[in-house]
Amino acid sequence: MTGPQLDGLCVRDLRVTFDGFTAVDGVDLDVPPGDIRFLIGPNGAGKTTLVDAVTGLVRATGSARFGDRELLGRDVHRIARLGIGRTFQTASVFEELTVVQNLDIAAGATRSWWTLARRRHRVPDEVAAALETIGLADRGDQLAGALAHGQKQWLEIGMLLVSDARLLLLDEPVAGMSHEERDATGALLETVSRDRTVVVIEHDMDFLRRFARSVTVLHAGKVLSEGTVAQVQADPRVQEVYLGVDTASEA
Amino acid sequence: MTAAPLVGTDPASAAGTPAGGRRGRRFDGPARTAAGFALGAALLFAVAPLTLSDFRLSLLAKYLCVAMVAVGIGIAWGRGGMLTLGQGVFFGLGGYAMAMHLKLADAGPGELPDFMQLYGQLDELPLWWRPFASPWIALPATVLLPMAVAFGLGSLVFRRRVRGAYFAILSQALAAAMVILLVGQQGTTGGTNGLTDIQGFFGYDLDDPVNQRMVYFIIAASLLALLALARQLIRSRYGELLVAVRDGEERVRFLGYDPAGVKLVGYVIAAGMAGLAGALFVPAVGIISPALIGIVPSIEFVIGVAVGGRATLLGPVLGAVAVAWARTALSERFPGTWTYLQGLLFVLVVAFLPGGLASLWALARQRRSDPAGARWWRRSRAADPAETRTEVSAA
Amino acid sequence: MTVLFGQLFTGVSIGAVLLLIALGLALTFGQMNVINMAHGEFIMAGAYTTYVLQQTVTTAGWSLLVALPVAFAVAGAMGVLLEVLLIRRLYARPLDTLLVTWGVSLMLQQLARDVFGSPNVQTRAPALLTGNIALPGGLTVANNRLFILALALAAVLALTLALRLTPLGRRIRAVVQNRDLAAVSGIPTARVDRTTFFIGSGLAGVAGVALTLLGPIGPTMGTNLIIDAFLVVVVGGIGQLKGSVIVAFALGVLQATGEYLTTLSVAKVIVFVAIVAFLQWRPQGLFTLRTRSLA
Numbered sequence: 026m027t028g029p030q031l032d033g034l035c036v037r038d039l040r041v042t043f044d045g046f047t048a049v050d051g052v053d054l055d056v057p058p059g060d061i062r063f064l065i066g067p068n069g070a071g072k073t074t075l076v077d078a079v080t081g082l083v084r085a086t087g088s089a090r091f092g093d094r095e096l097l098g099r100d101v102h103r104i105a106r107l108g109i110g111r112t113f114q115t116a117s118v119f120e121e122l123t124v125v126q127n128l129d130i131a132a133g134a135t136r137s138w139w140t141l142a143r144r145r146h147r148v149p150d151e152v153a154a155a156l157e158t159i160g161l162a163d164r165g166d167q168l169a170g171a172l173a174h175g176q177k178q179w180l181e182i183g184m185l186l187v188s189d190a191r192l193l194l195l196d197e198p199v200a201g202m203s204h205e206e207r208d209a210t211g212a213l214l215e216t217v218s219r220d221r222t223v224v225v226i227e228h229d230m231d232f233l234r235r236f237a238r239s240v241t242v243l244h245a246g247k248v249l250s251e252g253t254v255a256q257v258q259a260d261p262r263v264q265e266v267y268l269g270v271d272t273a274s275e276a
Numbered sequence: 277m278t279a280a281p282l283v284g285t286d287p288a289s290a291a292g293t294p295a296g297g298r299r300g301r302r303f304d305g306p307a308r309t310a311a312g313f314a315l316g317a318a319l320l321f322a323v324a325p326l327t328l329s330d331f332r333l334s335l336l337a338k339y340l341c342v343a344m345v346a347v348g349i350g351i352a353w354g355r356g357g358m359l360t361l362g363q364g365v366f367f368g369l370g371g372y373a374m375a376m377h378l379k380l381a382d383a384g385p386g387e388l389p390d391f392m393q394l395y396g397q398l399d400e401l402p403l404w405w406r407p408f409a410s411p412w413i414a415l416p417a418t419v420l421l422p423m424a425v426a427f428g429l430g431s432l433v434f435r436r437r438v439r440g441a442y443f444a445i446l447s448q449a450l451a452a453a454m455v456i457l458l459v460g461q462q463g464t465t466g467g468t469n470g471l472t473d474i475q476g477f478f479g480y481d482l483d484d485p486v487n488q489r490m491v492y493f494i495i496a497a498s499l500l501a502l503l504a505l506a507r508q509l510i511r512s513r514y515g516e517l518l519v520a521v522r523d524g525e526e527r528v529r530f531l532g533y534d535p536a537g538v539k540l541v542g543y544v545i546a547a548g549m550a551g552l553a554g555a556l557f558v559p560a561v562g563i564i565s566p567a568l569i570g571i572v573p574s575i576e577f578v579i580g581v582a583v584g585g586r587a588t589l590l591g592p593v594l595g596a597v598a599v600a601w602a603r604t605a606l607s608e609r610f611p612g613t614w615t616y617l618q619g620l621l622f623v624l625v626v627a628f629l630p631g632g633l634a635s636l637w638a639l640a641r642q643r644r645s646d647p648a649g650a651r652w653w654r655r656s657r658a659a660d661p662a663e664t665r666t667e668v669s670a671a
Numbered sequence: 672m673t674v675l676f677g678q679l680f681t682g683v684s685i686g687a688v689l690l691l692i693a694l695g696l697a698l699t700f701g702q703m704n705v706i707n708m709a710h711g712e713f714i715m716a717g718a719y720t721t722y723v724l725q726q727t728v729t730t731a732g733w734s735l736l737v738a739l740p741v742a743f744a745v746a747g748a749m750g751v752l753l754e755v756l757l758i759r760r761l762y763a764r765p766l767d768t769l770l771v772t773w774g775v776s777l778m779l780q781q782l783a784r785d786v787f788g789s790p791n792v793q794t795r796a797p798a799l800l801t802g803n804i805a806l807p808g809g810l811t812v813a814n815n816r817l818f819i820l821a822l823a824l825a826a827v828l829a830l831t832l833a834l835r836l837t838p839l840g841r842r843i844r845a846v847v848q849n850r851d852l853a854a855v856s857g858i859p860t861a862r863v864d865r866t867t868f869f870i871g872s873g874l875a876g877v878a879g880v881a882l883t884l885l886g887p888i889g890p891t892m893g894t895n896l897i898i899d900a901f902l903v904v905v906v907g908g909i910g911q912l913k914g915s916v917i918v919a920f921a922l923g924v925l926q927a928t929g930e931y932l933t934t935l936s937v938a939k940v941i942v943f944v945a946i947v948a949f950l951q952w953r954p955q956g957l958f959t960l961r962t963r964s965l966a
């Protein structure tokens with residue numbers, strides 16, 4: 026399952042405005058290939074809106090390139106086909122389909138109508154592989170709606186894997202998870218980042234310290250600070266934004 | 277939750293693990309399917325013609341036409357979440373295309389259909405009637421015309437993400453506009469009366485009971501063919517995708533699909549099915565008129581589907597036939613009572629049994645095969661989305 | 672010029688009727704996202720209320736004036752009953768609400784047939800509203816149309832002020848914008864829903880009173896009007912009244928112009944095509960509240 030090539034995300038002067046309110050205000054962001062970049066910042070900092078803009082859900086000005094492809098201005102599904110995959114804060118899997126069906130659909134965006142018109146007679150190899158990777162191998166026939174919360178999040182990540190996403194944008198993937206589930210998710214991210222670039226929006230500082238390779242702090246739609254976990258934590262501006270609260274204690 | 281994911285396993289080694297074959301499931305054997313179709317064929321081709329009078333058989337032919345529309349609604353609404361309240365339009369397009377051809381054939385070459393002579397404003401056949409003189413154009417048109425209209429409307433509205441209630445209202449407005457248009461153009465469409473008194477069907481006299489039986493057999497065979505098509509569609513990858521679009525249109529988009537295309541296919545197929553049904557309705561009943569295709573009949577098509585079970589394969593068919601039969605049986609004797617009953621049925625089923633009667637069937641079957649009780653039932657019922665569906669999320 | 676003005680006025684008066692009907696829907700559909708197909712039967716209830724009142728209050732003018740509040744109350748009460756018995760259980764399933772309320776509308780139509788008989792009935796219009804007003808330049812406008820226009824505008828004004836200025840209006844808007852937040856802020860959302868439904872349905876009753884001035888009263892009088900009214904709200908945009916107001920008049924004028932240039936039936940098709948074309952440009956309607964929500 027080695028991707029053909031590892032690309033990075035390069036965002037320049039990105040701006041998103043909602044009816045006069047600027048949610049993302051001229052963000053520059055470079056995520057090198059194979060990175061696990063965490064985006065943090067207080068509520069309303071523009072983290073999710075940034076991901077929305079990159080994935081085509083909201084209109085933005087500026088530039089967002091993945092590899093050598095410009096993403097802005099394309100339709101959502103076209104951007105997805107360029108290898109950009111995302112998850113949502115509330116796990117959104119197809120609850121009335123089985124785990125295997127969920128993954129099979131995710132794997133099939135480029136299938137021909139002829140293939141679509143026929144039945145799936147076995148579990149495709151890439152689906153079986155993803156089932157192992159996300160630890161749901163014994164639950165393939167279960168309805169996605171019957172999965173535990175954490176398992177749904179993994180299934181979403183698995184759906185991105187089989188869809189051949191090479192840039193994963195994960196919106197609070199460990200929210201509501203137990204400690205064991207968080208550890209497993211972090212390990213999953215490390216596996217995944219071998220041949221993919223990963224961007225994670227997360228509030229969980231403990232999780233960030235353990236698994237982030239680099240961190241970008243957003244505040245009021247702008248980049249406040251960027252660097253390794255240690256660099257960011259030492260940045261006085263970051264401490265100020267978090268109202269003097271030591272970021273380390275916020276978990 | 278104890279099972280941690282097997283992170284670190286070399287993904288390649290896991291390839292090919294038979295993690296989730298759906299084969300061997302009780303509802304899914306080819307033998308079962310074959311048996312089902314054989315039973316259906318036996319009922320439709322042997323039992324019904326042998327036991328029913330000519331009159332009852334022609335009523336059944338009419339019900340089966342409604343059932344064909346229902347199969348399409350089951351796909352568009354039950355599987356695709358597109359509540360189409362305008363299937364009468366497609367039924368009507370198919371019906372009018374067929375009726376126009378039959379009227380022209382009745383009139384004979386070069387002659388005007390009787391109603392045009394009656395209104396007496398026309399000296400020659402209107403331009404848009406002329407192609408329908410040829411069976412090679414009229415017959416394909418009964419299916420292709422509705423599909424083309426559905427394609428036109430669908431590609432416009434689905435692409436712009438008009439959906440849910442908006443789509444339902446728009447489809448209903450289409451039915452209203454179509455009826456007003458037909459009624460308004462009385463000289464060329466027969467107006468409120470529609471196209472009536474159709475005598476022949478490709479050389480066969482429709483007054484002859486033998487030929488009426490032939491029409492019945494054509495309808496029964498068509499219904500079985502549509503069921504086979506619907507079954508294939510539901511079980512194909514496309515069918516899974518359609519359900520995914522129904523439950524999470526945006527999510528599907530973020531996986532790289534264009535949901536508009538997925539929905540469009542389901543909608544167009546449903547329109548084609550309604551068109552075929554309308555085309556066959558005409559020789560079975562001998563008339564097509566605005567009253568058969570407007571807002572009210574369009575919603576009534578949906579009733580049967582809701583009662584039978586919208587997301588199942590057979591539910592819409594059985595529901596449509598049952599409701600149509602009940603209407604005939606009751607409305608003759610107690611017309612007012614039937615309207616109350618129809619309204620009440622709709623309210624009770626949709627509000628309190630959204631899975632339709634099929635969910636009762638599923639309940640009974642689960643109880644029998646597993647005595648563990650209702651809680652297990654609830655989970656396992658949910659475990660086969662092809663069998664039942666209880667909630668349609670909209671907008 | 673006379674023709675142009677005549678058509679314009681015809682269009683505006685069609686728009687006024689649409690607006691009266693759509694105003695209630697703008698509350699129940701626009702604000703609460705409930706598709707109430709029985710709204711048309713609430714119109715019918717308002718019309719029959721006028722008819723019944725005229726049996727006792729025989730002066731046509733007085734009976735019309737009395738009918739306005741009574742019809743509002745009757746239709747509103749029916750709406751609350753429907754909300755409490757059925758719709759409340761279905762808030763999460765808007766499409767199912769549509770189907771359920773259609774079943775209710777069937778039953779109400781039959782009820783009307785059983786009570787008042789299938790044939791249409793008529794009310795007498797007050798003398799004041801039967802004539803025409805002659806304007807300079809040879810123009811005439813029908814008094815009853817003028818009255819309906821005034822009634823529609825008054826209803827819009829009253830509703831707008833009520834939503835803006837009264838505590839109830841603030842509560843309604845709060846529930847529309849963020850139901851959960853409103854609930855935790857101590858607003859009794861269920862009661863607000865019921866009140867919204869009362870007002871929306873009551874407006875249908877008022878529309879029914881107005882319609883008695885234009886034509887006969889029958890069990891199915893609501894069915895045909897209701898779809899046009901829904902289209903007004905769809906095109907106008909959810910959650911705001913001004914979209915519905917503009918669109919009601921725009922569709923009215925378009926319908927009248929189309930009718931003048933072609934025929935009634937072709938005009939209907941023109942309106943439908945125009946709506947589909949409009950939704951290409953603004954799929955969410957004329958005015959929308961932009962949000963970031965996924966759906």
